[in-house]
Amino acid sequence: MIEAKKINKSFGEHQVLKDVSVAFKQGKTNLIIGQSGSGKTVLMKCLVGLYGIDSGEILYNGRDFSRMSFRQKKAIRQEIGMLFQGGALFDYMTVEENIMFPLVMFGDMTLQKRKDRVNFCLQRVNLENANKLMPSELSGGMIKRVAIARAISLNPSYLFCDEPNSGLDPQTANLIDNLISEITKEFQITTVINTHDMNSVVEIGDNIAFIYKGELWWEGNKNTILKTENPEINEFVFASELTRKLK
Amino acid sequence: MNFFSELGKYLLLMKEVFTKPDKARVFFRQIFIEFQNLGIDSLGIVIIISVFVGAVVAIQTAYNIDSPLIPLSMVGFTTRQSIILEFSPTMISLVLAGKVGSRIASEIGTMRVTEQIDALEIMGINPANYLIQPKVVAAVIINPVLIIFSMAFALFGGWLACVITGMVTSTDYITGLQGWFDGYTVFYALIKTSVFAFIITSVAGYQGYQTRGGALEVGTASTKAVVHSCILIIIFNLILTQLLLV
Secondary structure, three states, rough: EEEEEEEEEEEOOOOEEEEEEEOOOOOOOOEEOOOOOOOHHHHHHHOOOOOOOOEEEEEEEEHHHHHHHHHHHHHHHEEEEEOOOOOOOOOOHHHHHHHHHHHHHHHOOOOOHHHHHHHHHHHOOOOOOOOOOOOOHHHHHHHHHHHHHHHOOOOOOOEEEEEEOOOOOOHHHHHHHHHHHOOOOOOOOOOEEOOOOHHHHHHOOOOEEEEEEEEEEEEEEOOOOOOOHHHHHHHHHHHOOHHHHHH | OHHHHHHHHHHHHHHHHOOOOOOOOHHHHHEEEHHHHHHHHHHHHHHHHHHHHHHHHHHHHHHHHOOOOOOHHHHHHHHHHHHHHHHHHHHHHHHHHHHHHHHHHHHHHHEEEEHHHHHHHHOOOOOHHHHHHHHHHHHHHHHHHHHHHHHHHHHHHHHHHHHOOOOOOOHHHHHHOOOOOOHHHHHHHHHHHHHHHHHHHHHHHHHHHHOOHHHHHHHHHHHHHHHHHHHHHHHHHHHHHHHHHO
């Protein structure tokens, strides 16, 4: 479980996050949603430590990440997997080398065991036999799947996904969503997904946190979000003509 | 003020760069990859430039010696001194600042804007150490080797020019090359080269690492890396010459 308690974050005079307190549960797909510029990416970057916070606490299963030493943070980070918006695969490495990289850096497995683990991860994301391909040879959906495979290679306890289905066609986006959801439940990972894709919200939103102008505005799940009377949520969820008609 | 701010950021980055590598085996493998990327891949251009400049230095020296009181072997001697003391360590380092510096800055800058550096950080790896330290160490070791090749090929270029033009005989040129040789000049050249290698790789690494934005900013970082490295090489050339030769 990851808990954020009264997080504040400013860039110069501009306060991006205001007293945000939210909990992300284990074995669930926890979604952070909100309009562009609402602060959801900043919140995620604060959670993983890419941005320092001005005040508040970030707890990973009760361990205060925000006040840890570099060495302690390093240990926690080996329990974290992250899927970046663009995949962030190392473009000078093959698919196999990309997935094997965290195992080489932190594991003490033999080469054969590492290869077995890579094959298992690739199989899990339905990309068998892609081992020797370079990232430049992959499609958008394949890049995301390899990035998921890399993120789960070290058996993480926490998985962060920054807009995992941006730039993908609806079918592939759905496939990625379902894959993340399955992996979350299978390995009992605490998954945090940053998205503004309504299909993801309705499909896999076990817990949903709506960020509005830097504040936590609403919390719920995929069932309650469609029934809420909160005007800001409705404005966000039913933004298109189609969704308004469906409502 | 901007200068001090940049200097402060550079020194803080260097503090991160020169920490113990996360995995020694990976670090040594990276060094060998960088030997190839920064050193062996630059050998071609180093040889071509050295041969031609060596030839030009020899011809210009021969052209300027018109007194019958100065022996023609002085062409070999002057060419050797010019090549070892200045041309090979400084000029070739300036060329490498362009070739290697821009490569490092654009490589690391692209990794920054495509979130690959963030990915390393999330994994618990020190990205500055992992990306920059092997490049600095490799360049400090391999650049002096390149400079020794440069010296050899430049002196060969000078000999070739003398023989082809007939301005100086092969015997005179070689006699000049061998005369009044002081091994310290080579030591001085290699020390300079190592310092310049450190400047090129660390400044380019810093510029790449600080990149924010997109393709345009990667280009700007690459240009800044070359310009700043060249200026620092020229300044440190003067400082090292004063310290080591005077």
